[in-house]
Amino acid sequence: MQSWQKLLRGISMVGQLGFLIVTPPLVLLYLAHLLETRCGWGVWVSVAAIVVGLLAAAASVRSFLIKTLRLDDRQRKDDGPSSFNDHI
Numbered sequence: 001m002q003s004w005q006k007l008l009r010g011i012s013m014v015g016q017l018g019f020l021i022v023t024p025p026l027v028l029l030y031l032a033h034l035l036e037t038r039c040g041w042g043v044w045v046s047v048a049a050i051v052v053g054l055l056a057a058a059a060s061v062r063s064f065l066i067k068t069l070r071l072d073d074r075q076r077k078d079d080g081p082s083s084f085n086d087h088i
Contacts, residue, residue, distance in 0.1 A: 013068065020060040025053030 032049035035041045 002057060016064065020064055021057045024056040024060065025050060028053040028056075 028048065028049035032045040035045050036043070
């Protein structure tokens, strides 16, 4: 059972990382395309959207990894049940 949990957790983490990397640039490129076609803005909007999207993706991945690794450290430190005097 433990191996299945690790496998499923790994698959979900890969999926989450993929979503965090792909979504911000694509959404911003779509918005840049709308600005180019409807408002007549230049191509520089697409370049700015790619740069901002990649920076947003990097920040999201960094935040996700920090929180995930911190959670793993807490789980490893758990040595078992603590007695009444160990909680302080």
